[in-house]
Amino acid sequence: MRNLMDITDLSVFELQSMMTLADDISSNPQRYGDALKGKKLATLFFEPSTRTRLSFEAAMYELGGNCLGFSEPKNSSVSKGESIADTSKVISQYADIIAMRHPLEGAPLVAAQNASVPVINAGDGGHCHPTQTLADLYTIYRKKGKIKNLTVGVCGDLKFGRTVHSLLAALSRYDGIHVVLISPKELELPEYVMKQIPKAFGMTFEKDESLEHAISKLDILYMTRVQKERFHTEADYERLKDCYILNAEKMGFAKKDLVVLHPLPRVNEIDPEIDSDPRACYFEQVLCGKYMRMALILTLLSPEFFNASDCNRGSMVRLFSTAKLQNDAESELERSRLYCKNPSCITSTEIGLQNGFVLKEASQKEPRCPYCDAKLQ
Numbered sequence: 001m002r003n004l005m006d007i008t009d010l011s012v013f014e015l016q017s018m019m020t021l022a023d024d025i026s027s028n029p030q031r032y033g034d035a036l037k038g039k040k041l042a043t044l045f046f047e048p049s050t051r052t053r054l055s056f057e058a059a060m061y062e063l064g065g066n067c068l069g070f071s072e073p074k075n076s077s078v079s080k081g082e083s084i085a086d087t088s089k090v091i092s093q094y095a096d097i098i099a100m101r102h103p104l105e106g107a108p109l110v111a112a113q114n115a116s117v118p119v120i121n122a123g124d125g126g127h128c129h130p131t132q133t134l135a136d137l138y139t140i141y142r143k144k145g146k147i148k149n150l151t152v153g154v155c156g157d158l159k160f161g162r163t164v165h166s167l168l169a170a171l172s173r174y175d176g177i178h179v180v181l182i183s184p185k186e187l188e189l190p191e192y193v194m195k196q197i198p199k200a201f202g203m204t205f206e207k208d209e210s211l212e213h214a215i216s217k218l219d220i221l222y223m224t225r226v227q228k229e230r231f232h233t234e235a236d237y238e239r240l241k242d243c244y245i246l247n248a249e250k251m252g253f254a255k256k257d258l259v260v261l262h263p264l265p266r267v268n269e270i271d272p273e274i275d276s277d278p279r280a281c282y283f284e285q286v287l288c289g290k291y292m293r294m295a296l297i298l299t300l301l302s303p304e305f306f307n308a309s310d311c312n313r314g315s316m317v318r319l320f321s322t323a324k325l326q327n328d329a330e331s332e333l334e335r336s337r338l339y340c341k342n343p344s345c346i347t348s349t350e351i352g353l354q355n356g357f358v359l360k361e362a363s364q365k366e367p368r369c370p371y372c373d374a375k376l377q
């Protein structure tokens, strides 16, 4: 069974197959109208969402399936203290596939480890958002006819913006991608994201704090919202919220064929005056998101995928038992336990994950939490 936790769970070949499928769905929607008749998608949204949830639901309905779920945790048994593990086991009895969004990083991975149906990460805290990346890649592919040899600017909140983390992980596997990181110092890309970028495909980076200065070099400009909900203080958010505003004046310095993307919702970072500029592609990106979610659901529910090798990161995790350690050998194990100290990680709340864990690859120099990718300590 396949899940989608992280965009790199899909190979570049699989991404291309999904884009080809999305092309076919958009040109021949009638062919797919009954494709998933009788199947149900559960949307478990523990955090607000407009596009992602409705886009998943629209995708499922357009494939002939049905949807169930909730859009606020207070409407679920989680408000009574139910664990993610139990919720996932229960929902697996009702639905054929689950899309989960959660404010804690790694929560969808816990769901995937416990569900008996495929689970899709629909955004976990500030960690990643692979299905937004499907929308982003497909929009780039439609507008540019390729995903290679491009200069891509990512602008705004690169620290908490999970869509940027997933997008860069995906783009790093294509040839000739140069990335311009445009952010204030406080909102720079986390080092774990940089560390995960494979060197093999030659992705290159530069930093530029000035959008005015950077814009003229770009083929793609990916604007992002400053992620208010992930700030620890209101004052910090207020200070940084309007750090970049794309307006007609700045667009005047850009290439004629620049593609402006934004995962939405926008707050202030793109002046609505540029919505009518043909280079503003963020509403088309929304439509691309629906087609790619259709392609993804079809792919995960198609029988041949059940035979594919399991590439879930969940299988790399080995949890220690919660039993009290008694003898020396066990104390030795106790000392070698690794903990995730990230308060935004699901390991901080989910029972059974708080007891430390080791990775199978004990030789790993810098062990990272398999749920949130933070350094283990």
Ligand code: ASP
Residues within 6 Å of the ligand: 123, 129, 132, 162, 163, 224, 225, 263, 264, 265
């Ligand atoms: N909709 C995107 C997300 O869920 C972007 C955002 O909220 O700023 O991450």
